Amino acid sequence: MKWTNSNLLVLFSSQFKNEQAIKQEAECLHEILFDLISPENFCIAHELVNRNRITSDKKKLLKESKHFQLRAFRFFINKN
Numbered sequence: 001m002k003w004t005n006s007n008l009l010v011l012f013s014s015q016f017k018n019e020q021a022i023k024q025e026a027e028c029l030h031e032i033l034f035d036l037i038s039p040e041n042f043c044i045a046h047e048l049v050n051r052n053r054i055t056s057d058k059k060k061l062l063k064e065s066k067h068f069q070l071r072a073f074r075f076f077i078n079k080n
Helices: 019-036 039-045 058-065
Strands: 046-050 053-055 074-078
Touching: 039 046, 039 058, 046 058, 058 074
Parallel strands: none
Antiparallel strands: 046 053, 046 074
């Protein structure tokens, strides 16, 4: 998973913000989201189903998440 390559769309209700304020707000949002979508938090919130087994093993979760498309008979389940 490449956490640094993400797009962020920010919509403002006020049209009077200057460019510096917009950049600062986007940087703050990026820092907050980076902490939330860390690999550790991903492993806490998901389980991996592999045919007949369900695992929460961090190494297996991260290894499988590196694939662009999940392999056959493998699914992520969100625990939330």
